[in-house]
Structure formats: C-alpha cells, structure tokens
Amino acid sequence: MSSLSEKDRPIVQLLLSTGTCPRCILRFCCVGSQMLYRHPHKDLMKDLQEFLRNSQEKEDTVCLDVVDPPCKRIRLEHGEEGADDLNHNGAIPSAGDGNSATESSAVKVCNVCLGILQEFCEADFVKKVCQKVNSADYQFTSFVFSVSLPPQLSVRESLFEVSVVFAHPETDEECHFLATACPDCFKPAKNKQSVFTRMAVIKALEKIKEEDFLKYFPCPPSSPKNLCDALEIQCNNGAVFVAGRYNKYSRNLPQTPWIIDGERKLESSVEELISEHLMAEFKADSFNFSSSGREDVDVRTLGNGRPFAIELVNPRRIRFTAEEMRRLQQAINDSSDKIQVRDLQLVTREAIGRMKEGEEEKTKTYSALIWTDKAIQREDIAFLDDIKELKLDQKTPLRVLHRRPLAVRCRLIHTMKSEYIDEHHFRLHLKTQAGTYIKEFVHGDFGRTKPNIGSLLNRTADILELDVESVDVDWPPTLAD
Numbered sequence: 001m002s003s004l005s006e007k008d009r010p011i012v013q014l015l016l017s018t019g020t021c022p023r024c025i026l027r028f029c030c031v032g033s034q035m036l037y038r039h040p041h042k043d044l045m046k047d048l049q050e051f052l053r054n055s056q057e058k059e060d061t062v063c064l065d066v067v068d069p070p071c072k073r074i075r076l077e078h079g080e081e082g083a084d085d086l087n088h089n090g091a092i093p094s095a096g097d098g099n100s101a102t103e104s105s106a107v108k109v110c111n112v113c114l115g116i117l118q119e120f121c122e123a124d125f126v127k128k129v130c131q132k133v134n135s136a137d138y139q140f141t142s143f144v145f146s147v148s149l150p151p152q153l154s155v156r157e158s159l160f161e162v163s164v165v166f167a168h169p170e171t172d173e174e175c176h177f178l179a180t181a182c183p184d185c186f187k188p189a190k191n192k193q194s195v196f197t198r199m200a201v202i203k204a205l206e207k208i209k210e211e212d213f214l215k216y217f218p219c220p221p222s223s224p225k226n227l228c229d230a231l232e233i234q235c236n237n238g239a240v241f242v243a244g245r246y247n248k249y250s251r252n253l254p255q256t257p258w259i260i261d262g263e264r265k266l267e268s269s270v271e272e273l274i275s276e277h278l279m280a281e282f283k284a285d286s287f288n289f290s291s292s293g294r295e296d297v298d299v300r301t302l303g304n305g306r307p308f309a310i311e312l313v314n315p316r317r318i319r320f321t322a323e324e325m326r327r328l329q330q331a332i333n334d335s336s337d338k339i340q341v342r343d344l345q346l347v348t349r350e351a352i353g354r355m356k357e358g359e360e361e362k363t364k365t366y367s368a369l370i371w372t373d374k375a376i377q378r379e380d381i382a383f384l385d386d387i388k389e390l391k392l393d394q395k396t397p398l399r400v401l402h403r404r405p406l407a408v409r410c411r412l413i414h415t416m417k418s419e420y421i422d423e424h425h426f427r428l429h430l431k432t433q434a435g436t437y438i439k440e441f442v443h444g445d446f447g448r449t450k451p452n453i454g455s456l457l458n459r460t461a462d463i464l465e466l467d468v469e470s471v472d473v474d475w476p477p478t479l480a481d
Helices: 007-018 022-026 043-058 074-085 099-109 123-136 152-160 171-183 198-207 209-215 270-282 322-335 350-357 378-386 436-443 453-457
Strands: 240-248 286-291 301-314 341-348 363-371 390-395 409-420 425-431 461-471
Touching: 007 022, 007 043, 007 453, 022 043, 022 378, 022 409, 240 270, 240 350, 270 286, 270 301, 270 322, 270 341, 286 350, 301 341, 301 350, 322 341, 363 378, 363 436, 436 453, 436 461, 453 461
Parallel strands: 301 461
Antiparallel strands: 240 301, 240 341, 286 301, 363 425, 363 461, 390 409, 409 425
C-alpha cells in the first residue's frame, strides 16, 4: 500500500488489533487519496495485512530467528482477549496465514465509526441510494450527499486522537457521562428528540479533561455486536421560488386561510387558489406564501395587483420554460373568477428580499367609499384635496390587537382627493405610506387614530368599501404578454 510508510506501521498494527476498520485506519494515517477509500472493504483489509507482512519481512531479513516481543502497551491493554488476534510479533495474522483472519476481520464492527465506513462505502449501499433517488423522480443538475451521524462518533473520533476511547457504543453511556460532567451543554430544545445532539457533544468534549475519561472508561473498547443502521434514506431538493402579482376581486376572500379556534370560516383564500396549481406542477411537499402587505377579507386589490412570492419546498420538478410558466399562469386565472395573477416567474431566494426592502417607505393607493351621519355638500369635503403629508398617530387597531403588539405608529397620508356622491356618501382616493390603517383613519377607532376623517369633518364617518388601487413596489419585473 504505497500511501502508507514505515512510520505508519505501529499505528496500523495497533488499530487493526483493537478492531478498527481499514478506512478509519487510513484516516488516522492521514491518507488523502479518495480512490483508495473506494476499494472494497475486504481488499483494503488484505492490503493492510500485506503492508504489515512486508514490513515484518524487512525486519526479519536481519535475523529470521529473532522476533520482537509485543509492545508493553498492547500486551497490557489486550490481555487474554486480544491474544487470539495477535501473532507472536504483535502483528495481526497476514493473508498468508489463512482465510479465517480475513473472514473474522470482515465481520468485526469498527470500534471508531461503528461500522459506517464498513457498510455505507460499499457498492451495494451506493446502489441502494441510487435506486432511492431514481424512484423519487427528482429533477436536478447537481447534488450534495449528507449524512446525519450518531453523536457517539464525535466522542470516539476525538478520544481516539488521544488514545482514549469510551465504553460500548450500543448504549448511551458515553453521552450520559458527558451530561453528568457538563450539564450546561445538554439542555432541552424545541424540535429536538434528544439532548444528545452532535453540537452539544462537541461542546462537552471541549470542556472535559482527558483524565476524567480514563477514570471511567477502559481503553480500548470492545467492538459493537451490530453494524450501525441507516434508519432512512431521504431525498430533498432545494426550494424553488415563484413570484408574481395578484388581483383580488372578491370581498369575501381572505389572503390566507381564515381559521379561528380550529374552525375554518371561509372555504378558500388567495394563497390556496394560487398555490394549489403550483404545488401540483412542481410536485412539492409544501409551500410558504409571502406578499408585500395584505388586505382584509372584504377589501379588493385592483390595478397592477399585489406582489407575492411562494417558496415551494422539496419540489420534484424544477425546470420550466417561459411558455410553461405562461400556461401555468393561465391555468390559475381560468380556475377562479375571484383572483387573477400576472408576471408569474421563477426567482431566486435573494430576489425575494427586494419585495420586503423599505416596505414602510413604499406608498400605496386606496379608494374608500365613506358614509357620514350628517348631510354633506361638495364644499364640506373639498378642503381634503388640499391636505398634503398629513401625519397620523395610530394605536394598534382593536381589531388586530389580539395578534399585534400595542404600539403607536406614525404614518403619513401623502395626498387625498374627494369625489362627492350624495348627502351621506363620498369616495376618497388616498395615497399613503405603506402600513397605514385606512379603515381606522376613516372612523377613528374610538379615538385611537388621530386625526381621522370623522374629526376632520366634525361628524361621524364610517367606511363602507375599500379597494387597494396600487402597491408601489417595482418587483417582480413586468413580463411581456
């Protein structure tokens, strides 16, 4: 084995005798050749045995009758149990000593990687992974192969570097001792099935002294009886992001599912009407919907619509042409008369941030149908047209106080234009700072928004209809029809 030198011989000999697999031995000897690790486990074992035999033959050329006794460390640590695995000069039996040594080595589970590098680097497991990927039917151009390893591996890995090893890995004795020695490192966390996470173990290993290991655990450990199992092979694709603008024409449609105390109030939502088509075409597991603001269930969104983005989680299909996206947009629009979408396109995760950038500095245009208790004439509302940059102090509205913190927000009404209808009705067109509560600006919310249309007109005012006429966000890019 050309990647190993004579200085590696004691390491190879010691690790093989303690039950370490060939691939772990190569790692500890700092062998960096990837091709070497791809060789079958049995071939690597034979190569290591041949390496030790050749090294021994070179020593025996000086005096064939004189053999070196096993080192004191090996004799003390192995005792009677290890004697069967060593020949008289401290090396494991070579390939020439018979097939029994090779066969026993092949079934012995590594006491460092718990058999992971023995089992999961072999061709059979690679084929199993490939079959899983093919059956999942994913579209992809590149891939990342990641493995979630047991925390015990971090313990054994770091302790082998100082020749100190923990107890039997089929129990959690290693981790429980760490928890006793470093309780601050192991704290319960949400979405964690166990406190013994890899990061917690690594953190504890940095704090514990080496002598504490020697006090509680023997060196070397016995090999596990069974190989470490792969509990599950999962395939996951990176998220795909779709953006566009939507118009909402119904006054009885929420943006997102309206559920109160577990009971659904309305049968559908903007989010669902759009996402159900995307989910089917992209073959995704789930989705996350976001938009530039939101309208109330009884508010329409007109004009060029409201920008939105949908994150499609773990999609099987990721490649769509511009023509396919146009057909998908048309399918959404044909499915309902309550909404329409435009400029539907694939975007990057980074591009979505532009939808939220400077959100409160953006402007929005509204049209409100207003009722007053006292009769009005055109001249009574004409002064509203002359008001510019009106500053409001808005306490969190009572209607949203259950889900938003109590605060006073300063907002601007940039311009207003009134349109007289009759003695008790007029329409008001407003251009405002994003985040302004328009309904509360009209009726005052029991004095929580000051000033308001009621106080400006010196009479009671209420809002009957509200439409969003434009959301002034220049994203996503407009697409040609």
